[in-house]
Amino acid sequence: MKNLKIKWVKILGVSLILISSFSTNAQDNNNVSLKRGDVEVQVKKYPKKVLVFDLSVLETFQELDIPVAAVPNSLPKHLDKYNSNQYVKLGSLTKPDIKAIQEFQPDLIITAGRQGSYYDSLAMIAPTVTFNVNNDDFWVSFQENVMDVARLYDKEDLAKQKLDALKKKAERIQKESAKDSKKAVTTLYVKGKFMPNGSGSRFGFVNDALGVKAAYVESPESKNAKKGEKPTAPSMSEINPDYLFIIDRETAINGEVKELSAILNDDVRNTNAFKNNKIFIVPGQIWYLAGSGLLSVDMKMTDIGEKLYCIKF
CATH class of the missing domain: 3.40.50.1980 (Nitrogenase molybdenum iron protein domain)
Structure with a gap:
């Protein structure tokens, strides 16, 4: 913090x-x-x-x-x-x-x-x-x-x-995340597969920008691996996040949000996030297609603040 x-x-x-x-x-x-x-x-x-x-x-x-x-x-x-x-x-x-x-x-x-x-x-x-x-x-x-x-x-x-307003919003979330021992991971969902993104990755915003503790950090070897040579990521049950954020790539492209039940598998159901009802599908058009503009950063923070800490902005 x-x-x-x-x-x-x-x-x-x-x-x-x-x-x-x-x-x-x-x-x-x-x-x-x-x-x-x-x-x-x-x-x-x-x-x-x-x-x-x-x-x-x-x-x-x-x-x-x-x-x-x-x-x-x-x-x-x-x-x-x-x-x-x-x-x-x-x-x-x-x-x-x-x-x-x-x-x-x-x-x-x-x-x-x-x-x-x-x-x-x-x-x-x-x-x-x-x-x-x-x-x-x-x-x-x-x-x-x-x-x-x-x-x-x-x-x-x-x-x-605009940046000052975002700073104040981020600090409100960071204040809560600093007290929170639970860990989070964001995963990209593509054609039935869950691809975890840890701190320092393209979708590491929850951890890197808002200070929520990371359930998964990709190894340097994996980060630097050439395309096609990247080692298999651990399963969701191995990562076992307390909070799981899912970006559905198909939703990002087609704009139709799936029901959570339609994409869960047994591996995800074995996580603390599932057991404690802390799995969230986040809007793919914001997180996948954009994600780093003044509007999408604001929307992402609002979404995370409300979902994790019931903060009303």
Whole structure:
């Protein structure tokens, strides 16, 4: 709990320094430098024709009241306004329409991991930025993403207000989780199989961001294993979580939430979570398709706070 609080304060301090130092550069040349890993992209401020494939970033554009010109062909319910004909549709989440994007001539393209194999093609059309989240340091990278979007449109003050509100909500949950000895795991459910995600993983939000103790931590060997060589994860009964959060991938894609009884198996029924009625199906469109934008982070925290600790926000 103490470490999480310190991290928030440190993040906000760093953001203020970045904003202060960058504002001079932005006034000089009207550009914002967006650096992700070894890739640094110069983007002119106030880009008008923005194509956003990353649904988490699209949430942030919406919450900061920044206009978007083009989006994927189909959007989940919480981003339904972008399904209207007002927004140009330029391909699916997994397959951008390169020819149509060339004809559209965007000023900026924002991608996610799902479009990774198309990055080079997209970058030849317009400045292209991928806003990844560091699973080992969620709050830092999450805030950097939000503030980078805000800097493009001089929306830093509004972004800080939004982040401060999320900070207060997180601290309320962290206060309860610090006193809670029970352990949690989040699992992705795909075609009858449960795939546990521990601390430091893509779906480790409950543990890493909110401080709920982890029932499962993936080994370094497993994390670093090549595709197809990853060792088999322990069963749910071996992990034996007190809280079990299930993300149904099919629900995320099709939008239809299954009944819990339809996906449980004998292995899951042998967990403390099942015995104590602490298994929760969480909305896949929020957790799987998005998950790290201003809106989905807020919704995830509200959901977890209410389910685990009966917190009313």
